[in-house]
Amino acid sequence: MEQENTKISLNIDEDNASKRLDLYLYQQYPCYSRTFFKNLIEDKLLSINGKIIDKPSYITKNEDLIQFSFPKLKPLIESNMDNIRDLNLDVRVLYTHQDFLIVYKPANLTVHKPSTNSKEITLVDWLVCHFKELEKVGDLERPGIVHRLDKDTSGILIIPRNNQAHIVFSNMFKERKIEKTYIAVVKGHPMSSSDFNKIDKKIRRDIAQRNKMAADYTTGRDSVTYYKVQKYLTDASVLEVKPITGRTHQIRVHLSSINHPIIGDELYGSKSKLISRQALHAYRLSFNYKDIDYVFWYDIPSDMKTIIDQL
Template structure:
């Protein structure tokens, strides 16, 4: 199977006046204008964390990120990886993903992913998107456990994607954080952008996109278990916001310290959405992992 891994080019620009984004990229790289325009139409170009939708878009100062698909031959095979299926019908599958399981293949990883497990346990998956992400409508980080909905056909995939884009999907999490927040409940509202110092990290920044997180303390002693609800779905949002208020998630090797743990303690325990075919309201829940109580 031929898949496309991504090579990323980051361009720091400081122009005297505004210029077309395709002209700037062409001048600073070996890419042709036609190639750049195609990448823009594929959604592979961002300027200051915002998607570039037109080749004529004007840029002046900031960072342009260009993702270039690189073909790689890969054979995605079904693998008998344990999978907790909470619900399944002809349109969707709802699973409780275990921590440590990457959602899909990518550069440097070809197996032992959720997709490999789905191909083994589920007969049909949607074909929308590239071939390494069949059925995948949304993601959880590798070390985040909890509920995910998978699309079994293209109609379901489109309907669910629209709900996620329209912020119509409800998601609640349990998080174990360092220390005890001063307030027993709170609302965190900031902008989040990709870090300029470390592109693997996100950070609170006025240049980013609006992100809103609400939390309540469920149980606390030395550390705390929080019930967390997100209004927006930015990359690493809960992890960034917990660090921002001085209470990073325990075991988070990027925004805290891994310490002796093999995961970070974040779990999506509730997922709500409308069924893609009959539009009925559906809510799924899981229990808080027992291991979370051992850390407070």
């Protein structure tokens, strides 16, 4: 990651001409997100050939001179760090490696702030409070984060502790070299077999409801989810779920698309009297790092155990 207030000058050559400006910058500095550069441009903090440019969609031209500075790091939290330490967020560090952490995130905790103006306390706030080195790892907006869980999904996450590890784990997720396994409690009785069942439907943004995703066979990004029935309940089922791709709300929208929404998922199903959030838990991660195989897991929390007992 570049140091804050570092002044950058980039000369566009023929190979990099005819590219979207935000995409070009992201390709040059992959430790930052494309959204970071989009915001930097829209905030009028970048010039091309001496003229301020505020359109991320600007198409680069041969011999363009791009100039900008990486902004000064803003405090991730406005309140005192000690106050964060004292909060009972129920975050747990399950494993500590010199290059990464494995942490448990409870339900009702957002991984990172949805916007720079948000005052919501997040997992990132807690992590930076306890592991100061994470503040300059990866993206300024979400330091140390290479994958996410929805706010109301519980489970385990990998947190890289340095920029080299951040790049390695980011690439491992892109290349699908990290296996993620979830436990979900769904309505009804999905088809059962000795092997995993496959859901192969594209996922796109819902046209009518922009905070929601939709699944079909024709439009959207390729998305694959495997599931296996672990247990049939009276009118519900416990599933083991393995998403191969990593689309927004993928497991939730895929299971809803086969008419077996996750219990408690108000966005893709309906509210439940038995649980206050979607009954979805990321319980296992497995990967190879520096020629060593790692497998981590964390049992389902008490609220999911309770509904399994009651259904």
